[in-house]
Amino acid sequence: MSEHRHATARPHTTGPWVIDTRDLGRRPGSSRGFRKTVPAPAGFGLVDVISVPEGGDVELDLLLEAVMEGVLVSGTATAATEGECSRCLEALSEQVEVEITELYAYPHSTTDSTTDEDEVSRVVDDLIDLEPVVRDAIVLALPQVPLCSEDCQGLCPGCGGKRAELGPDHGHETIDPRWAALQERFGEDQDNTDNSEEN
Incomplete structure (x- = not known):
C-alpha cells in the first residue's frame, strides 16, 4: 500500500475519480477491471518542480477485487509530467507510471474499526475515491531534483548561459x-x- 498516507474524505457522489462499487458486490473473490482516462486536478505532483499539468490525461488500468475487509484496488496509473531541470532550467517532459495497491475498508469491518482515519482508505456509501491514492503514488515517484541528464553542467554563474x-x-x-x-x-x-x- 502507499507509504504516504492521506486523510479519508467523503467521496463526491459523481466525478471521474469516484467509482461506485455496488456492481462489484461484496462476495470475496468477485472482481472487475477498470480502465479509464481521467483529468489531473491542480497540484498533481511537486508544485513548481515537476507535476502532471492540470487537466492532463491520467491513464488508469486497475483491477477491483472484493475481499473480506473491503475492496482491493491494484494496477497502474500513467501520466505525462512537465517541469524544468533543477540545474539548467531546461523544460522537461517525461512520463511517469506508478503501481497502485490499496485496500479500501468496508464500514464496520475489522480494518475500519482498528485503524486510524489516515491509515487506510475507506469505502463510503459504496463509493471509493481514487484521486488521493494516485496522487500520493505519483508524488512519491517523481524526482525531488529533476535533471535533464545526470551530467548536466547547469548554468554559468557569471552570465547565466548553459x-x-x-x-x-x-x-x-x-x-x-x-x-x-x-x-x-x-x-x-x-x-x-x-x-x-x-x-
Whole structure:
C-alpha cells in the first residue's frame, strides 16, 4: 500500500475519480477491471518542480477485487509530467507510471474499526475515491531534483548561459573586490593620460 498516507474524505457522489462499487458486490473473490482516462486536478505532483499539468490525461488500468475487509484496488496509473531541470532550467517532459495497491475498508469491518482515519482508505456509501491514492503514488515517484541528464553542467554563474553550450574555454575574469576600486582609479587615470596625449 502507499507509504504516504492521506486523510479519508467523503467521496463526491459523481466525478471521474469516484467509482461506485455496488456492481462489484461484496462476495470475496468477485472482481472487475477498470480502465479509464481521467483529468489531473491542480497540484498533481511537486508544485513548481515537476507535476502532471492540470487537466492532463491520467491513464488508469486497475483491477477491483472484493475481499473480506473491503475492496482491493491494484494496477497502474500513467501520466505525462512537465517541469524544468533543477540545474539548467531546461523544460522537461517525461512520463511517469506508478503501481497502485490499496485496500479500501468496508464500514464496520475489522480494518475500519482498528485503524486510524489516515491509515487506510475507506469505502463510503459504496463509493471509493481514487484521486488521493494516485496522487500520493505519483508524488512519491517523481524526482525531488529533476535533471535533464545526470551530467548536466547547469548554468554559468557569471552570465547565466548553459555551460554545455558555452564550451570548455568559457570563463569570466574575476577581480578581488579589495582591488576593484584601485583598478577602477587606475583605469580613469589611464583614460585621462590618453586624452591629454591626444590633445
